[in-house]
Amino acid sequence: MITNTEIEKRGNLFPNHIVDFKQENEKMYFTTENGVILQLTILRDSVVRFRYATELVFEPDFSYALNEDVNLGYNKLKVYDEIPEYVVTTSKLKIYVNKSNLKVQIANLDDVVLSEDELGFHWEENFDYGGNVVKMSKVSHSGESYYGMGDKASHTNLKGKRVNNWVTDSYAYGKDQEPLYKAIPFFVGLKESQAYGIFFDNSFSTYFDFANEKRNVTSFWADGGEMNYYFFYGPQMSKVVESYTDLTGVPELPPLWALGFHQSKWSYYPEKKVREIADGFREHKIPCDAIYLDIDYMEGFRCFTWNNRYFPNPKKMIEEMGEDGFKVITMIDPGIKIDPDYWVYQQAMDNGFFCRRADGPHFKGKVWPGECKFPDFTNPEVREWWAELYKEMIAELGVAGVWNDMNEPAVMEVPTKTANLDVRHDYDGHPCSHRKAHNVYGMQMVRATYEGLKKFTFPKRPFVLTRAAYSGTQRYCATWTGDNVATWEHLWIANVQMQRMCMSGYSFVGSDIGGFAEQPNGELFARWIQLAVFHPFCRVHSSGDHGEQEPWSFGEEITSIVKEFIELRYQLLPYLYTMFYKYIKDGLPMLQSLVFYDQEDTQTHFRTDEFIFGEKMLVCPVQEPNAQGRRMYFPKGNWYSYWTDELLTGNIERWVPAEIHRVPLFVKEGAMIPKYPVQQYVGEKEITELNIDVYFKEGTENSEVYEDQQDGYDYKKGRFSLRKFRLTGKENELIIQQFKDGNFITPYEKIKMSFHGLPFKIGMVEVDNEEVNPKDIKLNGSNSIEISKDFTELHIFGK
Structure with missing residues (x-):
């Protein structure tokens, strides 16, 4: 890995003085005397692209990361030719481009510097492969923090860390190990309560140094390709992540069952064993x-x-599994066994779909079937062929979802664990080597899988899972964090990885619950379940070379605990579904690190354990054995204990009891949490009543509940139900207003509201300005009311 010190010693080249400037609408071109061009593009008032060419030539402008439907457009753009710099202004930013050296400084309208080039753009020729190693270094200020970067197994705050993006089969990886399974070269910077983001859209192996080698320098570089990065301004972290997510895209809504509990192992076979596992869930009523x-x-x-x-x-x-409520998910890997009698292999050979080495022969590598060849998924013809291969599995046999593993691609018995760097790829008409295509190989495989499942699952929604990913892969599938280990340290790692992935635009994510490698004891398994039921994707998966890892494998006490928390997840499915809707609609991460929730509070900047689940619930897993509780930090606001209704104030650290059957779980004051009755599987029961837990607040709080048919695409035609609630609490009264959108008619007629923290006993009740008889709303003391789902205003008066 190149160090900053080496950067200064080796044959680096730098831009010199600007000799030409021109503007073409939103694009500005700054050309230097030694042939460097900076193309500066204003995408939005707060989103700017910086792209550098050497020798006066840009590469073809193509990226797999970008969403076709990205929102573009700005309100203001002016350029001032001043001394000693050009000044580009939008309604949010000022961008200074130095005339003598092309260095860039970005500030807000108050001239608070957000990002400032240190050495700035520089490069060196790559004599081994051709092209350039492209580099960027920026000033890192005291107190500046960094977040994001995908699945890194390290502290949520990356200050002082160095990371590498090169998707890698990392079996039983450890804390701070680099690189891992995903390449998401995006980070959020936080400087003096001002948040910004940088996305380095370069699919070569990339490196980020967050003030690791030099405490006042943050740098990023790539082994090839262009220096091409996007700058996002907040000043809120939420705005930064929203802008990045808009640029790289979001998935469609998954079927609701995909948010349920999933069980996996390497491997469940034969059929008898699969049925035994299914029967075990139904017998234990888990x-x-x-x-x-x-x-x-x-x-x-x-x-x-x-x-x-x-x-x-x-x-x-x-x-028959389907009749008992189970969907079957199958594994598909990229390696195709070399076997002339194998129809998939022969089709790929006949059509020239396998990857080739530089001098022409097919690339071969050993995976589970033995010697394999690998389709070039960066070729659109190959993706179309691969999508069609799913027809029998999905349309005829009824498999509900597909899991793409080993798609880094992982190759056995070679030091690099992957394909040779000279392997050639089509790259959608931009031919290149594996150096450029490696990080997107798994992404393009899972894209092809998604397109096949979308076609053959229709009119249902597809479910696809991947291990390898590059920025933008979230458009196609869920993901998990790979082959972890059954240790307490990995429980901590799973927690930070989920927070980091969600802040990196990829919310549909989970870990192998209990650990893939080695064997958890019952306590670790229970604590992992207590964390993972609050993750968007919830699956147990294990390597199979040790004992059983089903929810009932650890004795009666652990089984009852695990059952309770899986049941809690099923109760919270409408809350989870609403979280997913907001992720798609607004780019809002489904999990939020505390710093994302309140960046103004410096106490949150280095917190790793606590996170916000959705927008209304606070979770803090227990991550060490034999614990009877733990210390945790409560962010701003007031929080009700989910278990006791005790109301606790925020901006303080305190001890919270948490014996083995409890996890610290709190609900934001004023929240309205929707729940369904416990089901053994999604669709087992018709939902005859929506339950809403209402947490009193003196003041106002807004909540939402999104519902639709739970599968299919009618929601895109307006057949959805979005209930927006405004809660207003006063000393002796509570007002709940409902605003409805969408034309989906929910199957239930009543909403049952259960009240928590109500400071008075319920007296008179008005619905839509008319007093109602307590019998008509099934008033149950001060705890609950059953009311028509179509109410507009519920007004409760204290006695």
Whole structure:
């Protein structure tokens, strides 16, 4: 890895003085005497792209990361030719471009500097491969913090860290290990309560040094390609993440069952074992929606085949599993076994779909089936072919979802663990080597899988899961954090990885609950469940080379605890679904680190354990053995204990009891939390009543509940229900107003509101300005009211 010291010693080249400037609408071009061009593009008033060319030539402008539907447009753009710099202004930013050296400084309208080039852009020729190693260094200020960067297994605050983005099969990785499975070269900077973001859209191996080598320098560089980065201004972190997420995209709504509990292992086979696992869930009355089949369901690990000894009639099995409420998810890897009698291999050979080495022969590598060849998923023809391969599995057999693993691509028995760097790729008409295509290989595989499932699952919604990812992969699928370990340290790692991924625009994420490698004890498994039920994707997965890891595998006490928390997740499904809706609509992370929730409070800048689940719930997992409680930090606001209704004030650290059957869980004052009755699987019961837990607040708070048919695409035609609630609490009264949108008619007629923290006993009740008889609303003391779902205003008066 290149160090900053080496940067200064080696043959680096720098831009010199500007000799030409021109503007073409939102694009400005600054050209230096030695052939460097800075193309500065205003995408929005607070989003700016910086792109550098050397030798006066830009590469073709193409990126897999960008969302086609990104919002563009600005309110103001002016350029001033001053001494010693050009000044570009928008309604949010001032950008100073130095005429003598092309260095850039970005400030807000109050001239508070947000980002400032140190050495700025520089480069050196890559004599081994051609092209340039491109570099950028910026000033790092005292007190400045950094967040994001995807699945890094390190502290949420990256100050003082160095990371590498090169998607890698990292079995049993450890804390701070680099690199891992994902390449998301995006970070959020926080300087003097001003948040900004930088996305370095370069698919080569990239590196970020967050004041690690030099405490006053933050730098990022790539082994090839262009210096091409986007700058986002907040000043709120939420605005930064929203802008990045808008640029790189969001998924469609998943089917609701995908937010349920999933069970997996390497591997459940034969069919009898799969049915035993399914029966175990129903016998223990532990909710579960999906069971996964790992590679052993295949014939000789050949993708798109079935082992007929283990699964003699997969269609019948899948149908019968479906009757009991289980979806079946299958694994598909990228490696295709070299076998002339294998139809998938032969089709790819006949059409020239496999990757080739620089001098022409096919790239070969060993994976589970033995020697394999690998389709070039950066070729649109290959993606179209791959999508069609799912027809039998999805449309005919009824598999509900697909899990793409090993798609870094992982290759066994070679030091690099992956493809040779000279492997050639189409890159959608921009031919390149594996150096450039490696980080997007898994992304393009899962894109092809998504397109196939979307076609063959229709009119239902697809569910796809990936291990490898690059920025923008969230448009296609959920993800998980790879082959972790059954240790307490990995429980901590899972917590920070989820927060980091959500802040990196990728919210549909989870970990292997209990750990993939090694064996958890019952306490660790229970504590992991208590964390993971508050993660957007919730799946147990284990390596299979140790004991069982089903929810009932650790004795009666642990089973009852695990059951309670999985049931809690199913109760909270409408809350989770609403979180997902807001993630898609507004780019709002489904989980929020405390610094994201309140960046003004410096106490939050280095917190790792606590997080906001959705917008209204505060979770702090227990991450060490034999704990009877823990210290945790409460951010701004007032918080009710979910378990006792005790009201606690924020901006303070305190001890919270948390024996093995409890996790510290709190609800924001004024929140209205929607719940469904416990089901064994999504769709088991018709929802005949929406339950809402109402937490009193003196003041006003807004909440939402999003619902639709839970699958299918009618919601895109307006068939959804969005209830917006405004709660206003006063000393002796409570007002709840409802505003409705969408034309989906929910199956229930009543809403049951359960009140927490009400400071008075309920006396008179008015619904839509008319006093009602307590019998008509099933008034239950001061605890609950049952009311028509169509009310506009509920007004409760104290006695």
